[in-house]
Amino acid sequence: MRTKHVNVLIALAAFVLFSFSCFCISRMTQTSNQLINCRNHILEFKEKILRLKNKTERNRQELINALSKMKYEMTQRENTSTDLVEKKMNTLGKDETVSNNTFEVLKFFFPHLRKVGRIYPDVIIGKEKIGVSFALGISTVSRGNQSYVKQTLNSVVSRMTLSEEKDSVVIVSVADRNEDYLKSVVDMITKRFKRQLKSGSLEVISIPAFFYPNMLHVKQSTEDSGKLESWRIKQVLDFCFLMLYAQPKAMYYLQLEDDIIAKKMYFTKITDFVHNITSNNWFYIEFSILGFIGKLFKSEDLTDFVRFFLMFYKDKPIDLLLGDIFQVKMCNPGETPEKCAERNKQIRIRYKPSLFQHVGIQSSFPGREQYSKTI
Incomplete structure (x- = not known):
């Protein structure tokens, strides 16, 4: 068991x-x-x-x-x-309009331009910058074997801060039919000022030959007085074209020439001076007392200035016309010269000391020398 x-x-x-x-x-x-x-x-x-x-x-x-x-x-x-030097076409298509073209005012004074569709510079290098505070215009022509434009341009652009450069555009206008001179200016600028071209703060334009009236093309006076008259007339027209091109780009326009040196901190002093003016009722500001150099305008007034200059471009140099327009626009009928002169001081403002030094000896008028230095 x-x-x-x-x-x-x-x-x-x-x-x-x-x-x-x-x-x-x-x-x-x-x-x-x-x-x-x-x-x-x-x-x-x-x-x-x-x-x-x-x-x-x-x-x-x-x-x-x-x-x-x-x-x-x-x-x-x-x-x-x-x-690249881009050739701009100066004609418009049938469906295009030129009503907003700032150069249209020229057709009122020059009948030969009424047959032209669109008036615009022949050569443009740059970004065609707009919306800045200051446009600086430099008109240049050949002076034979002598040239100051590189020295001028170097002082103008190198004496700006980067922020000032960003808020401005320098326009070099080649007002010479000599293709070799145009090429030399373009080559110099594209080599030495490449950064400014790329940023849009520097532009080069060329005035088309058809812009000038026939009197400048056919006048072949052998007398110095006749040549000087033609030179003065062309200079007025050169400045007018440049002013019209610059007008829509900026709030203010500063006129310079191609044989000056800008002093150190010139641009900072200009901007500070303009921003500290209490009244906006000024006609123009002189940052140089010599000729047409260093004159600052409000861009909104440029068309009126150009119209006046074109009315009398055959009669006087442009710096004298600048004084005449003041008399016409600002002096009241029957007003005493003393009272008008007092208003002159208030609205034609002069900055001291001058911010630009004239350095050119060889004039843009062939064979003529000039020794005005202190401005």
Whole structure:
């Protein structure tokens, strides 16, 4: 009996051990399958990460190539815009309008221009910058073997701060039909003032030959008086064209010439002086007392000045016409000269000391020398 109980216990223990072994084997098999599945998931995830990494690397390389291409194209455009002398077409299509063209005022005074569709400079280098506070105009013509324009331009642009340069535009107007002189000015500026050209703070324009009336083309006087008269007439017209071009660009316009030196901090002194004037009722400001140099105008008044100059361009040099327009516009009929002179001091403001030094000896009039230095 006892032996029978022992056998039953042994059988039960064997069954329990067998069941436990089966359970363990089942769990191990299940765990193994889970591990295999997990490993497969890990391998699949790793493969996806690798594909994503490869795709990301391709995208990065494509982006680098695209950026390099864009940078190259931008560099090419900048170089092209700096080096290229673009010839502007002076005619409009049938459907185009010139009602907003600032040069339209010229057609009232010169009948030969009424046949021209659009009046605009022949050559423009620069960004055609607008919306700045100051436009500085420099008109230049050939002086034979002597040239001061590089020295003038260097002093004008180098004595501005970067913020002042950003808020201004210097316009060099080549008023000479000599193609060699035009090319020499363009070459000099594109080589020495490349940064200013790229930023838009410096421009070069050329006045079209058709702008001038026939009297300047056909007058062949051999007398010095006749040549001097033609030179003076052309100079007035050169300044008028430049003033009209500059008028829509800035709030103020400063007239300079191509044979002066700007003094240190000249631009800072001009801006401070203008901003500190309490009254806006000024006619113009003189930052030089010599000729037409250093005269500052409000751009909104330039068209009126140009109209007056064109009415009498055959009669007097432009600096004398500037005095005449004051008499016409500002002196009341019957007013005493003393009272008018007193108003003159209030609205024709003179800054002291002068901010520009005249350096040119060889005049733009052939064969003539001038020695006026202190201004």
